[in-house]
Amino acid sequence: MRLAFPVAPLALLTLAAIPATAQETPAEKTAAADVIRRMGELERSLALPPLVARLAGARDPRRDAVIARARDLMDRELLAMADDITRHPETGWKEERSVKILADYLTAHGFAIEMGVAGLKTAFVARYTKGTPGGAGGPNLGIIVEYDALRGTSRDFHGDQHSAQGPVGLAAAVAVSEFLTSSKTPGTVTVYGTPAEELASPAAKTVMYKAGVFKGADVLIRSHSSTATQDPGPGFGSCCMNINVVHYTFSGAPAHQLQAWDGRDALMGVIELFNHIDGLRKTLRPETKIQGIITEGGKAPNVVPDRAAAEFWIRYPDPVYLAQVSALVNDAARGAALATGTKVRIELDSSSRNGISVAALNDLAFAYLKKLGATKVDDSPGRPLPFEETGTVATQIPGVGLTAHSSNGGYHTFEMEADALGEVGHHGFMVDAQTMAAVLYHFATDAPYRATVKREFDGLHGLYDEYLTALRSAYPLPTVPEPTGN
Ligand SMILES: [Zn+2]
Structure with a gap:
């Protein structure tokens, strides 16, 4: 790298x-x-x-x-x-x-x-x-x-x-x-x-x-x-900007697809997180780079996923503004959990900084x-x-x-x-x-x-x-x- x-x-x-x-x-x-x-x-x-x-x-x-x-x-x-x-x-x-x-x-x-x-x-x-x-x-x-x-x-x-x-x-x-x-x-x-x-x-x-x-x-x-x-x-x-690698793990409650109201969809939490981040982008300084992937998204469409996860790499040229961006993204995850009735765990996995x-x-x-x-x-x-x-x-x-x-x-x-x-x-x-x-x-x-x-x-x-x-x-x-x- x-x-x-x-x-x-x-x-x-x-x-x-x-x-x-x-x-x-x-x-x-x-x-x-x-x-x-x-x-x-x-x-x-x-x-x-x-x-x-x-x-x-x-x-x-x-x-x-x-x-x-x-x-x-x-x-x-x-x-x-x-x-x-x-x-x-x-x-x-x-x-x-x-x-x-x-x-x-x-x-x-x-x-x-x-x-x-x-x-x-x-x-x-x-x-x-x-x-x-x-x-x-x-x-x-x-x-x-x-x-x-x-x-x-x-x-x-x-x-x-x-x-x-x-x-x-x-x-x-x-x-x-x-x-x-x-x-x-x-x-x-x-x-x-x-x-x-x-x-x-x-x-x-x-x-x-x-x-x-x-x-x-x-x-x-x-x-x-x-x-x-x-x-x-x-x-x-x-070499490649200051980076925070963050894992967002959502938990919900399982249910049958036909009775989804009995459950809470953790995958929806993850999807809302992506949407919230896209909504945030216009208020972030333009050098900000945020990219994520869904690492867990459920096992079967006929079961409401009770667990889903995403990994995001958040980059900015300096560590000080990066901290502000990371805080906003973490709040976006909390917001996504609130909006979907799920819960989220946020873990800073690793980081890269200026040398x-x-x-x-x-x-x-x-x-x-x-x-x-x-x-x-x-x-x-x-x-x-x-x-x-x-x-x-x-x-x-x-x-x-x-x-x-x-x-x-x-x-x-x-x-x-x-x-x-x-x-x-x-x-x-x-x-x-x-x-x-x-x-x-x-x-x-x-x-x-x-x-x-x-x-x-x-x-x-x-x-x-x-x-x-x-x-x-x-x-x-x-x-x-x-x-x-x-
Ligand atoms: Zn290398």
Whole structure:
């Protein structure tokens, strides 16, 4: 689930100084004006262009050896592993074969596997064991890998290329961990296996974060399929808007179809909910996206359904107005229940929120993606794009998502799956693996670079809190009086 919307270049403005922002709506832009100005100051103070040029442009045989090792592992073993996982798609929470392949490989390369972390059967953590204990006070380099396939109507498929994320991450993990040991560089590597990205409930990374799985990670890095090679801008945003996934379960009373007045029709409750939401749409801000499906609608037309349910995905560009929309939809459900004599249970199943997008990491990664031959490079400033979709982890730990061009098809298509097995996919995965190794190498070996990442992340984190505060006053609720006489 990843969609990056490229932004058009801002004409007549100096691009380097003006980050492309995720603030889309007039209310967001107004509320964010001061925050965006200070974000610009923060970014300029980091002087990232010379820093990135110094790291990516320098002659550095040790770095080149780490990159070469990642490339070699991809060439000899890991591209084949990616093909194998692509050809055996497993949907969320059922990725047992894929996880075993990844875990066995990591075990063979000196990692200790903890399977089933956070109570999730196909989640794992792999810790490097051959370095100095605890990394000797050096940074903990975290790599996130996903492996779930999409549910298709004809068959399950790897139309988002999560099949390659594991092999890409493993190449970097092995190359960098071997380097840490052989060079006696303080630091360690941890691979986080995060299942079921395509299934919102529950959001695996949120569950894992809350269980403390990511504790101690100083940086997190993940690769993902991409239809172009892009450089996300600094700031806060999300790939696909802030989302609430909500379940509405209606209960009624059963009766014979011919004596329906003896019962109460739970399906009517669900249908009224859809109608009420359609009635609400015109009073909602236009960027609101609400889509629902009926997950339970009764068993037989000759029995009045005493139970029916719907699942809604409610999206808005920011979390503050989203909360208002969700409250209205919940009231619509209560209204639907009242109108039909049924009862409703409302459950917030999961949510996705903005994450923080760190230019010190994104820009260095982008420099390497280009240097290492990524294709279909889009040099226009990108919107902020966090490294994971829930926002839970990406607001707490700095990280970066790598997006080498790996498909000419759209996301979630059979074309993207076919590309995973072909030249465009293999080339993109190869570039991602080497870039991941290079970025982690710099993070491990360059303390000033680490400090810059931390300063930017901490600064953006503080500004995000201020942005949310500003937004709260940007969406005042109207006062609705009691109806009075005529
Ligand atoms: Zn995805």
